[in-house]
Amino acid sequence: MGGSSIGEGTLSLGDFVASAKALIEKWKVIDVEDSLPDWQWKPCGKTGVPSEEEGYLALEGVYRNPGGRHEQIGDSSNFDDADIVSDDAWAQSSSECVHIYDYHVVYSFSYKVPVLYFQGHQAGGQLLTLDEIKEDLPSHSLKLLGESKWTFITWEEHPHFSRPWFTLHPCGTSDCMKLLLEGVENKDQHVQYLPAWLSVVGQAVGLKIPLELYGNL
Secondary structure, eight states: OTTOOGGGTOOOHHHHHHHHHHHHHHHHHSOOOTTSOOOEEEOOOOSSSOGGGOOEEEEEEEEEETTTEEOOOOOOTTSOHHHHHHHHHHHHHHHHHOEEEEEEEEEETTTTEEEEEEEEEETTSOBOOHHHHHHHSOHHHHHHHHHOSSOOEEEEEOTTTSSEEEEEOOTTHHHHHHHHTTTSOHHHHHHHHHHHHHHHHHHHTTOOOOGGGGSOO
């Protein structure tokens, strides 16, 4: 697409939108664990951008038990009444301590790369602190955050909501993407960009991205 600089590790707004919509369609047909919802394209009302390119990519309502485990309450139809009472008590207790995460992928006009914004909150709506979020992350995510030069977390205003969210700073994204896209044919690079990018940022925030997403889109 015109104006793209994917060879330099960046991408145009049009390529971002194309890659996002291809990812949404691929996500629907690959094997994704039940606790993960679908990615969605969220239109927004900012002016100055063509209407078909206004928006961001969103994965919302990802449930986790504290400690990083995904939440999933099973079907109680195979249990007797005593089991159901016990299970209901467990479900209520579990729902009170479960953490709910939202992930937004937004195009940065300054860096010309995608940026991940995310937040977590308790079932009652109280936002999680960074320390609480880190407690939910698996050890390999904490290691990546501690060692990588381009996955450090900052607290910045969400460009579409005008309130602060946690974000992975994009300053080193283009350099990393140059390496990740080496060997990918030019005609496929704009489509493969977001799956390749998510393969790294997903690890940093404990988000499991199926390997099938990186196949031919």
